[in-house]
Amino acid sequence: MAHYWTKSSDAIWHPAVALSICCSLALGAAGYFFSAASWTQICRALGLDINSVTACRIYFISQFGKYLPGNVAQHAGRLAMGVREKLSGTAVATSQLIEILLVIGSFAVLATIVGSSYLTQWQPDVIRIKPWQILLAITVAVFASLLALRLVRRWNRLRHFSDLIHHLIASRQGITHLGSAILLIIANAATTTLCLYIIAIAVTGSHALPVMDISFIFIVSWLAGFVTPGAPAGLGVRETVMLAMLSQIMGMSDAVATSLVFRIATTGTDLLIFFLGLCLPSPRRSASTVIP
Numbered sequence: 001m002a003h004y005w006t007k008s009s010d011a012i013w014h015p016a017v018a019l020s021i022c023c024s025l026a027l028g029a030a031g032y033f034f035s036a037a038s039w040t041q042i043c044r045a046l047g048l049d050i051n052s053v054t055a056c057r058i059y060f061i062s063q064f065g066k067y068l069p070g071n072v073a074q075h076a077g078r079l080a081m082g083v084r085e086k087l088s089g090t091a092v093a094t095s096q097l098i099e100i101l102l103v104i105g106s107f108a109v110l111a112t113i114v115g116s117s118y119l120t121q122w123q124p125d126v127i128r129i130k131p132w133q134i135l136l137a138i139t140v141a142v143f144a145s146l147l148a149l150r151l152v153r154r155w156n157r158l159r160h161f162s163d164l165i166h167h168l169i170a171s172r173q174g175i176t177h178l179g180s181a182i183l184l185i186i187a188n189a190a191t192t193t194l195c196l197y198i199i200a201i202a203v204t205g206s207h208a209l210p211v212m213d214i215s216f217i218f219i220v221s222w223l224a225g226f227v228t229p230g231a232p233a234g235l236g237v238r239e240t241v242m243l244a245m246l247s248q249i250m251g252m253s254d255a256v257a258t259s260l261v262f263r264i265a266t267t268g269t270d271l272l273i274f275f276l277g278l279c280l281p282s283p284r285r286s287a288s289t290v291i292p
Contacts, residue, residue, distance in 0.1 A: 020202035021265045024195035028269030031191040038184035042095045045177030060277025106185045107219050115216040193218045196262055203257045204250050217245040
């Protein structure tokens, strides 16, 4: 393994890799705007009166909290900043829950669509997972979520929360906002996938890398880091999964370098966006009107 790290360090200092990091910073920043816009759409679907600048400021600053141990500070921070801006705490918390469900669902569907090639070629026969099995698991999860929401509506202590959900799924405007949020989540996934692809090309020097496989690797590794409790920003978990999967389509040293450079690029993007959020002006008025 030390041999792979030595070869990886040589690749990291290549000028093409430095250029790929710069490109990834720009693409990552665009992805952040897509994510902030997606959360804004979810907030508006719940009836929150929140402008785009306020949403970006809250999102950009609070997201850096994911680097704190526990991997929950970003959610607590967004809730606290939202309440400080006179937004309904219940609605903000609900928006984050919906955001998590939409991200996991969207990424799982994307993995099903783009993962057939990788699963067929590289996955060992002993543990092979068929795309239809992933789709079946998603369907079961959706029905379980709907059942859970129905049970929640029967619990008086969560009536405010259930009223928000009912408004969300019963309003045509709410469905439109949710559809926009999903498209923005997919746009963010596309930009970040492109970052990984550009970095992989710079590290390996090959333009023949399979785009669909790279997309699948990013989605699976990102989801692994996202759902692992306690891992700050998926640190360690995401790289382990990415390294194991990338090594199937490139040399181990290139896989190590690609994983490391990708982490450097994403961390740099998080820092850039955090400082941008600090520079955004505070709104003069930020009201919270939850539609009954």
